[in-house]
Amino acid sequence: MRLLTHNMLSSNIKGVANGFPLRIEVEKVVEKEVEINHDFLRNIFPKIDWKALSDASRIMGYHELPEEPPEPSVLEADIEFLRKFHHALLELHLEEGALLCPESGRKFPVNKGIPNMLLLEDEV
Amino acid sequence: MSSRPELQAPPEIFYDDSEARKYTSSSRIAEIQAKLSERALELLALPDDGVPRLLLDIGCGSGLSGETITENGHQWIGLDISPSMLNVALQNEVEGDLLLGDMGQGLGLRPGVIDGAISISAVQWLCNADKSSHEPRLRLKAFFGSLYRCLARGARAVLQVYPENLAQRELILSYAMRAGFAGGVVVDYPHSTKRRKEYLVLTCGPPSLSTAIPSGKGEDGESCSDDESSGDEENQTVSISDRHRPRKKQKINKRGKGREWVLRKKEQMRRKGNAVPRDTKYTARKRKARF
Numbered sequence: 001m002r003l004l005t006h007n008m009l010s011s012n013i014k015g016v017a018n019g020f021p022l023r024i025e026v027e028k029v030v031e032k033e034v035e036i037n038h039d040f041l042r043n044i045f046p047k048i049d050w051k052a053l054s055d056a057s058r059i060m061g062y063h064e065l066p067e068e069p070p071e072p073s074v075l076e077a078d079i080e081f082l083r084k085f086h087h088a089l090l091e092l093h094l095e096e097g098a099l100l101c102p103e104s105g106r107k108f109p110v111n112k113g114i115p116n117m118l119l120l121e122d123e124v
Numbered sequence: 125m126s127s128r129p130e131l132q133a134p135p136e137i138f139y140d141d142s143e144a145r146k147y148t149s150s151s152r153i154a155e156i157q158a159k160l161s162e163r164a165l166e167l168l169a170l171p172d173d174g175v176p177r178l179l180l181d182i183g184c185g186s187g188l189s190g191e192t193i194t195e196n197g198h199q200w201i202g203l204d205i206s207p208s209m210l211n212v213a214l215q216n217e218v219e220g221d222l223l224l225g226d227m228g229q230g231l232g233l234r235p236g237v238i239d240g241a242i243s244i245s246a247v248q249w250l251c252n253a254d255k256s257s258h259e260p261r262l263r264l265k266a267f268f269g270s271l272y273r274c275l276a277r278g279a280r281a282v283l284q285v286y287p288e289n290l291a292q293r294e295l296i297l298s299y300a301m302r303a304g305f306a307g308g309v310v311v312d313y314p315h316s317t318k319r320r321k322e323y324l325v326l327t328c329g330p331p332s333l334s335t336a337i338p339s340g341k342g343e344d345g346e347s348c349s350d351d352e353s354s355g356d357e358e359n360q361t362v363s364i365s366d367r368h369r370p371r372k373k374q375k376i377n378k379r380g381k382g383r384e385w386v387l388r389k390k391e392q393m394r395r396k397g398n399a400v401p402r403d404t405k406y407t408a409r410k411r412k413a414r415f
Contacts, residue, residue, distance in 0.1 A: 001221050005201050005221040005223070007237075008178075008238070009223075009232060009233065009234075012229060012270075039174065039175040039176065040175065040176040040199065043176070047236070047276075049234070112211075113214070113221075113222070114210055114214070114222045114224050115223055115224065116225075117223055117232055118224060118225055118229070119226070124230075
């Protein structure tokens with residue numbers, strides 16, 4: 001699971017008011033190189049929750065992202081920044097570990113890169 | 125044995141390892157899925173600006189449809205309830221991220237983050253009550269509600285479905301509308317039993333030019349050597365309020381053509397200006413069987 005997906009996922013458990021962002025428990029991180037696309041990065045940037053991405057990338061072992069979200073103009077000009085953004089968003093994979101609901105603490109296990117988001121009967 | 129998998133077992137049980145292998149090793153199925161995915165992407169009407177989007181593949185299964193999305197240059201997140209099918213997707217090393225989840229429990233995605241959603245042959249599974257707590261209506265409500273929320277303004281969802289009957293299609297549509305979607309059904313090849321495919325094209329946000337629903341594909345422009353096509357194929361767009369199911373083949377019924385009919389037709393031809401023999405007591409007389 002890449003941080004792009006993690007940035008969109010929220011806990012759907014009944015009774016939970018704010019299930020975003022899910023806390024990450026790392027057991028195994030894999031880096032997979034992916035071709036960079038500046039258009040995609042610029043297009044997705046407004047939708048990204050920067051703090052969640054920045055925190056998550058740190059937990060995954062990547063410390064290059066600034067904690068504060070950059071100005072949109074940085075995206076246009078700074079290629080080096082785009083590369084870091086790209087790396088954190090698309091090249092870091094959580095292979096084994098878990099995602100935790102920030103409110104209830106419920107664990108969603110991640111195996112072979114696939115988070116198990118199935119809810120139990122009483123959580124729906 | 126029923127030809128509808130939905131009537132045999134819930135999807136996570138039906139799509140076990142052997143079924144998953146069968147499903148993905150069949151080149152015919154792969155070809156059909158690819159075609160359906162291409163068509164669904166077409167109906168998504170994403171802006172043609174070369175910018176990759178983030179799409180959702182609902183019921184992504186073994187990633188056949190996801191591969192089509194990747195080929196078209198977009199990023200995607202896939203959701204499926206069958207671990208066996210997802211394992212096959214892993215083996216195929218698909219580009220999109222995979223989630224093991226139940227769409228009837230809600231998609232669990234943040235509001236407004238998805239640029240478009242497709243689903244190939246999956247949503248009709250929502251209509252089956254497999255477990256006692258699975259009230260289909262609640263599941264449809266959870267699915268469409270969460271889908272509407274996670275889509276960006278102006279984004280579309282294209283769901284290719286195999287409804288069991290008209291009632292099921294109406295049920296699915298009604299919950300989509302209740303969630304706030306606008307849109308309708310596009311039917312490709314409505315008169316052909318084999319090739320007929322239905323797509324729910326749903327739009328978010330205010331109706332505009334971009335929410336105009338395209339017409340379905342008929343047999344126009346194709347060669348007439350196809351035996352399945354009846355004489356008068358047409359493009360057909362079925363709107364939400366249309367309760368008439370398109371008829372499959374127009375069967376010519378000899379019994380309906382009595383003397384009355386013949387006389388009416390002859391009058392029609394006369395009005396057109398054709399040369400028509402006059403009406404006598406012999407007109408439309410029953411001939412000997414051998415005639």
